[in-house]
Amino acid sequence: MADAVRTPHRQPVEIAGLSHHFVVGGAEVPALDRIDLTIEPGEFVTLAGPSGCGKTTLLRLLAGFMRPSEGTVSVAGEPVRGPSEERGVVFQQATLFPWLSVRRNVELGLRLRKVDKAEREERTRQHLELVGLTDFADHRPYELSGGMQQRCQIARVLANDPDIVLMDEPFGALDALTRERLQEELLEIWRATGKTVLFITHSVDEAVFLGSRVLVMSPRPGRIVLDESAVLTENGERAAPDHLRALPRFVELREAVREAIVAGQQPA
């Protein structure tokens, strides 16, 4: 428990026959409909889809915040029974703790796991720097701007070094420049550590740019309508970001994703 960087497990995330509905005023509101999905360890899965189609619901089921109405979710062969430190979550609405300073929020996971002080401070410093909040380390979350809160949350999850990172529109509140920088940092971390990532985004471009695999969901009830590998290679290597967007496959995939989203939204 006390070592901060752990070797990630080599087992997939398996979702089988997953359906979920909410009960609102006695009536059932379907959110997910019979989803089967296996995420291999080390994959960077991006998930797009129209607003309200069930992306967050899927992520919360994976995280173990809720139990599915039907079907199963398991990680490394074990059914998910609740939240766990191996599955870090960046929430769509930042859930920072107002009673802790920004620094304390970021180092919380390390503290909880009793990582020793020197390492804790080093990792916290690193991650505050990563998201550009070094100067705001002693502020309280409610003294930050919306984008800064979101960045703080990202730092908190990454500092805790989970095997699986579940991110719900993490870069939605960021300006283009910060967003690009963080996208690259995230890719960097992913490449270095081999983490499994599920990344929800509204930006088709971002989905295709970041993902090693791109999923699109259709709304009401949520089904996966597109599932494409997106490992874009250039001369057998993963393409450099600058070149990536110019690849014909990139443009092609982006078009496919956009169309899937539009198609999914049509009947609604």
Next chain:
Amino acid sequence: MADAVRTPHRQPVEIAGLSHHFVVGGAEVPALDRIDLTIEPGEFVTLAGPSGCGKTTLLRLLAGFMRPSEGTVSVAGEPVRGPSEERGVVFQQATLFPWLSVRRNVELGLRLRKVDKAEREERTRQHLELVGLTDFADHRPYELSGGMQQRCQIARVLANDPDIVLMDEPFGALDALTRERLQEELLEIWRATGKTVLFITHSVDEAVFLGSRVLVMSPRPGRIVLDESAVLTENGERAAPDHLRALPRFVELREAVREAIVAGQQPA
């Protein structure tokens, strides 16, 4: 008071020598530095800038939620003393009322102003439809997805028909398609009613596409570093959306905005 559609005032929003700082733990944190700005009635002003540069702070000062440390904000010649129904606000983090259903949230302003029932219901229906929440009218806000909450908030503000609309990244949590649709609806409403709009966004494209005037702020302390008219005309008419993005002036302006944001972020 009781007529829902009012003729907008014909007076500008004037900001003179506006500075603001926050006091955090006894120390002053500057957020805005001597901003002078006049927004003419009927302008659609978009505001971009790096995360944490003070966009929301400026908006909150305009809304009257806070008093500036220095300088003045006035609307139609009157200094702003507090929030008012003539300045509608779409918050960065949705502030819906969980004790009211979606419908009730949307019609709240009309209820408060005692607009008569038939008109109230009609306007509510219209705006629920506008943001695509007709089917969720009887849900509670916490039963909505993040993007749906944001849409509900937009409907709430627009249904109330304020003269001045202050929007803080209203479309940040929306998928591309919904976003495009709402962008056009917003432009439509703007053109039809001649409202004054201040629109904060992270998307450079969105800023240039929507704005009749584009502002860029630099961070810490926030100053306005770019202020360009963006009324893009084609044969003397406002350009149609499809053509707009192809105009050389559009591409040029987008580049200028991007550079201004990058330049502003450099020293930080």
Next chain:
Amino acid sequence: VESGRESTTAADSDCPFEPDESIETTARIAWQPIPNGDLVVKDLGLLEACMPNAKIEWVQAASGGDVVEYYGGGDVDLGLMGSSPATIASSEPKVRDVDLAVVWIHDVIGDAESLVVKDENVTEISQLKGGKIAVPFSSTAHYSLLQALIEEGIDPNKDVKIINLAPEKMPGAWQGDQIDAAWVWDPTQSQLLDDGGTRILSSEDTAEAGRPTFDLGTVDRTFAAENEEFMTMWAKLQDHAVKMIADDPDAAAESVAVVLGIEPDAARAQFEGLTYLTAEEQAGQDYLGGKLAEDMLTTAKFLLDQGGITKVGTPEEYAEHVDAGPARRASE
């Protein structure tokens, strides 16, 4: 649920005298749960039976102090209280707030209140030096205890520790060895005696030493002046009850038992510790007719010393607050 429901089964009892239908007074009477004629009158509904056109309201009070407060608020016209509160109410400055007169002696306290000690080797009050004695403060028992101590030359502030304790809490403290003695009345007194206590002194003894304590019937002086006939009838019925306690103790005990919510036998046993005086006795020199005012003066002097009052009135002032009239008229 409305208040004011009186005994249902005994209310139809007959008036022992000729009912007086001319009396149409409204009288509000404060009573306390003390086993004497007042409870018999209340239980049997004698006032109601003998004055069918009068309106009688019974108001329960927890202590004499409460009764004085009721008077002050104009809430009652008659009331039962111990001799200490009656004296306080007849002294400056309280007399300005409540102008009442003592018109009846419901009972003279004898063995009903006594000093019960835990250690059976203790036979003299002086042996309690350094011990703890429990007593309900501001009560007749408190007064008797202090009198008895001072009589023996024991300083109540230094030589013993006197503890304010409500009677119902004494058995617990007694059982836990937290008190050495208690001056208290029934049913706690009997309980302590059952628990191995010994009675070494009682109010009977203090009375013999010239410091008697009473439960007194009082009346608002204005009310008494305006309702002479009512007062006479009231006194006659009290007299009737006193005689009933003497002549038919079982019936009287039953009434007392109903009001107190205890067994008639227990009620009957409690009669033993109190002396009940007929109207004739009361009207005489020894009581309302003379000596009671002196007793009140003695009490007042004592209370002054204890900080209970700030000023002792003149003998005439106390005499003014004793009215033997109703008792005298009743005995005729």
Next chain:
Amino acid sequence: MTDTSVDTGAGTTAGGRAPQPTGGNGAAALERRAKRAQRLRRLGLHTASLVGLILVWWLVTRLELVRPLYLPSPGAVWDAFVTANTDHPVSEGSDRIVRGEQNYYLWEHLVASLQRIAIGVAAGVVVGVPLGLLMGTTWLGVLLEPYLNFVRSLPPLAYVGLLIAWFGIGDTSKIWLLFLAAFPPIAVATISGVKGVREDQVNAVLTLGASRRQTLTTVVLPSTLPEVLTGLRVGVGFAWTTVVAAEIDNGIPGIGGLAYLAGGQLRTDLVIACIIVIGFAAIALDLGLKYLERALVPWRGKA
């Protein structure tokens, strides 16, 4: 957070265990069934613990660990309870029949006290909530807060005399006392709730054109509701604790007055019967308030 499985975070499906897949079976019905099962389980739990407690009590008295004078046996208390609710002879064999205790059945004593409490607490809500809102939102708070704190810390036994002097020995003074007990926690909770209202929710409603009064009713009040209800529950509890003090003087009928009289006569069995009746009545009342809470504030912990 939901009621039972709060800290597992699995808040949506009640009960904490994942329901098995059930094919086409309506899941809302499933949920209803799960809820019923849970309710039954709860009832069982409560019954079991109650029975256990009575058993311990019975044993303690049976083994004479405590004197009956302080803690009578369950049987004796039950007898006192029954006697107090029936017409019964004053003593065995006597033909004088008395009605309950002090001429009222025990339940009548209870009803009398309940009436007083209901009026006192109702007045406490009517005064406490608006006062709390006012004090939480205006300068009146600064002015009145010390007085509120003054009033809410006064021991009833110290000032009940004053109330009797001002309002007589009838029900009015008793209701005043119960009111003075119930209203401060309600007011304090309201004030505290007002302080917790999110600034931006107030801002939001102001930009929608709400007047000062409308802000209070449409935002401050609903968002304060959870704390007001907690305050109400505490206030009702407090009114119960005050019922004996209120009924010491001329408190018949009244369960507090009866308990006081019985105590003075060392009738511990009746005192304990009164205590238990008070306790159960309070539990029932509180249960009602909790249902009210659940119905009125479904969004707690969610937004």
Next chain:
Amino acid sequence: MTDTSVDTGAGTTAGGRAPQPTGGNGAAALERRAKRAQRLRRLGLHTASLVGLILVWWLVTRLELVRPLYLPSPGAVWDAFVTANTDHPVSEGSDRIVRGEQNYYLWEHLVASLQRIAIGVAAGVVVGVPLGLLMGTTWLGVLLEPYLNFVRSLPPLAYVGLLIAWFGIGDTSKIWLLFLAAFPPIAVATISGVKGVREDQVNAVLTLGASRRQTLTTVVLPSTLPEVLTGLRVGVGFAWTTVVAAEIDNGIPGIGGLAYLAGGQLRTDLVIACIIVIGFAAIALDLGLKYLERALVPWRGKA
């Protein structure tokens, strides 16, 4: 929401009026100065209202609208207060000098009661907060809730006899009574606070690897803190209201015991002096708790 200007929504600059532009002058210093001015204004307000109140009181007694038995004049109460704090002759002209009242000065009575309250309330926090957390987060809540409601509605006067039988007539039984008064509101408030903890904050800390216990201490407890503190304030208030009941028996020294004895002797001036001392002590204590609240929960209304 801030303290004074809550419903204008202009929460950032205290006082509600916009400060004038001030050139280069440090704005933090400016803010400090504004705060001091505000504090002074407040003090003035309170003094004025207090003086006004005493004046009304004086007039009421002067015009003899109320009998001195119930409401003595301010002068008489002041005399009683002074007498109770000094060595004085037992009566005018007597040469026997007594110390204060019942051989203790009034302030000694106050200190004795304060000690009991401090211990009782401290125990209430130590028991009430963990119990509340437990009851709010586990099935223990379902089991214990009725018992909690039972206990918190019992009138002290009805069961103080039992406490005395079990814990003697010394301080132990009094502290128990004060504890039983203070702990239920604290526990109830804690439970209610736990129910208001945002689900996703719990989820968040669980995904960071918190154990059950760590979730309690790092999220549930801090987020419940505002309500716990409200509960604490209500609990302390209750303890004060119970101090007379606790000190009826063998309660000297003790301000409640003194008030009770003085009441029995119909010395209303001393009773009112005691009441006022209790009230002021309670206000002072509550002020301290409010400062604590402000220091511990700066985020209220913001997140």
